Amino acid sequence: MINMSIPSVNEQLEVIERGTVEIVPRVELIQKLEQSYKTQTPLRVKLGCDPTRPDLHLGHSVILRKMRQFQDLGHHTILIIGDFTAMIGDPSGANKTRPALTREEVVANGKSYFEQTSKILNPDKTEIVYNSEWLSPMNFEDVIRLASHYTVARMIERDDFTRRYQNNDTISLHEFLYPLAQGQDSVHLKSDIELGGIDQKFNLLVGRHLQKEFGQSQQICLMMPLLVGTDGSQKMSKSYDNYIGIDEKPEDMYGKALSIPDDLIYPYFELVTDIAHEKLPDIRKRAVADPRNTKHELAWILTRMYHGKDKADQARTYFERTVIRKDVPDDMPEFILKTDSNHGLLDVIKKTGFVPSSNEARRLVTQGGVTLDGEKITDPRYRFDIQKDSEMILKVGKRKFGKLIFRN
RNA sequence: GGGGAGGUACCGAAGCGGUCAAACGGGGCAGACUGUAAAUCUGUUGGCUUAGCCUUCACAGGUUCGAAUCCUGUCCUCCCCA
Incomplete structure (x- = not known):
């Protein structure tokens, strides 16, 4: 008998349904919750993550926060580091097949991921698993057997496959294996609930389907809406640069x-x-x-x-x-320059690391994006001619400030 | 296996012997404006020791005074047929 206290089904539902966009199927969720409550057995809640880019942002936090709620309700949560599936890359069209990560990278990314999720999840209640653990040992025969449980027609129902197929874009055969691999995770872990963004619906449903094929109880797919990024139009994503990172x-x-x-x-x-x-x-x-x-x-x-x-x-x-107020901040990085040589403005800007190239510095200066002590400098040939010890505030672009310190 | 169409800068997409560091759109950046790091308008968007120079149009060679544009080979993608 596990010593725990799972709240009543209604209490749980209220929390669980908050913010969700879809629960497939809701009735079965209720059944599972009832069963769990009756036997005081926690449900197994699964969330997969991609360890390729371990920079978490608020978009990820939507689902992680949901996971946290399950933890607080007393359920068992499993975070899967998709080190194996990362080799395939979720077929979202923009993704190309990714190079296999090295063992070290996987470990490092997984660790970083875990640290970041700890800001949201309760680390003591999070079971971490790597899916290479069970996917890697599968041999060709196992894969064929797994693949036989799904059909091509159903596979290309997935909207990005449909779209890419219609656009005459490449779809590599192995991309079909991604949903299967993710589904295999559910089978292996015998998950009761899988969390995901609404864009993951297809993958989550494959898990449900496979569990049925293998005679298991089918997982509930609980989907959260996609958080729109700061640009107000696309989902929050690092590649659209419209994200707010939790770090x-x-x-x-x-x-x-x-x-x-x-x-x-x-x-x-x-x-x-x-x-x-x-x-x-x-x-x-x-x-x-x-x-x-x-x-x-x-x-x-x-x-x-x-x-x-x-x-x-x-x-x-x-x-x-x-x-x-367009004022100057209190803290800013300092850059020390000698008074004896007469520095070129572009050089100095480049040295601060505020721009990637001196051409970029030149552009900013020419366009009026650079000020010294509040004064706009538009001449790219500007040179500092400082004899005495002194300081200047350099502003580059909208919000990069630096203190230039001239000293011998 | 046979036939056809393609691979252009961050992305999409023009260009098809010189006037091409390469039109146009998106994205990015900057300026103006603003409650805002939004919207809008304008400019800008390969690198450098910047009135000039250097490296880019899948890759490797070749033709030419000169190639993203022509030729040869290689790699990759898509379509139709089998």
Whole structure:
């Protein structure tokens, strides 16, 4: 008998359904919850992740937060590091087949992933597994046997396959194996519930299908909406550069949060903040009535969640100062320069690392994106001619500041 | 296996012997503006010791005063037929 306390089914449902976009099938979820409650046996909740790019952002947090809720309800959660499936790469069209990661990379990425998820998940309640553990030993025969449980017609129903097929884009045969591999994970782990974004629906359903083929109880597919990124149009993703990373500096987090379009204020509150559920109706109203302040509140809460109250306060001050009042921040990196040589502006900008090339520096200067002590410098041939010890504030672009210190 | 069409900068896509560092759109960056790092408008978007030079149009050779553009080979993709 496991010593635990799983709350009543209704209590659980309320939490579980919060923010979900689809639960397939809801009735079976209720059945599983009832069974679990009756026997006080935790459900096995599975979430797969791709260890290729271990930089977590708020988009990931939507599902991780859901996972956390299951932990808090007393269920058993399993985080799969998809080190094996990463070799295939989820066939989303833009993805190309990825080179196999080395053992070291996998371990390093997995570790980094775990550390990052620990900001959201309860690390003590998270079972970590690597799917190479069971996928790697499978031989050709095993794969053929697995593949025989799915049909081509059903495979190309998946919308990105359909789209790519119609567009005459390449679809490598091995990409069909990705959903199967992910489904095999469910079979192997005998999962009761698999979490995923709504874009994962196909893969999650394959898991359900395979479990049935293998005579197991079928997992519930619980799907969360995709968080729209800061650009307000596409899903949050590192490759669209519209993301807010959970490791982001407080000031960046705050600023980026403020840059979202107004109509995302409410969804963000709902999906990625820890604000109490009862407060959401009020937020919904205020997001429309007073977007400015509500958005600042959102930015503050997010920053607080990942960096604490003090940092959140500082981030707010920083934003008000540098962006609203166009003032100079307190802290900025310092660069020490000799007074004897007369430095070229472009060189100095390049040395700060604010730009990737001197051409970029030249462009910024020419376009008026560079100031020294608040004064716009537009001559790319500008040279410093400093005799005495002194300091200057260099601003490059919208928000890169550096203190130039001239000294012998 | 046979026939056809292609591989161009971050992405999509023009160009088909010189005027091409390469049109146009998206994305990025910057300026103006703004409650905002939003929207909009404008500019910009290979590198460098920048009035000039260097390296790019799948890869390797070749023709030519000169090639992204022509030829040969290689690799890769798509379509039709089998």
